[in-house]
Amino acid sequence: MHAISQQRAEKIARNINAMDTSYQHIDNRRSWRFWNGLDKKLRSILSTLSPEDKNVIAKMCEEKEGKYFGLKN
Template structure:
């Protein structure tokens, strides 16, 4: 019988772990670039790209510690931060 146990990355297990500035900037850049109206597109390739990016970003955000999120917040545009429930 297989169990589906998710193993956490040891880096993310440390409470208050700070991500690197470079990593924070990359995440913020991707969040700021997000097309929040992609669901209205009738181009399936366009829709799939943005849908996949949104899922990836939400997964990455869920793995961040609260202190990591605080590092990223100042780099975000208000609309995009609200879209990802970061403010």
């Protein structure tokens, strides 16, 4: 499988690190929809990547956010 570019990996990791992992508890509907959409988009992207690509991204992720997306133990 073709590895993703470093730039693409950094962009994905940046979005993962920006994720509000507690968004389910937000009362503001607009904010909730934004975070829910980002969550789904990131999970969709991650589902298409090889384990090697996920490892590259995981190294750039913060602990909490990496765990939220299943990239860290």
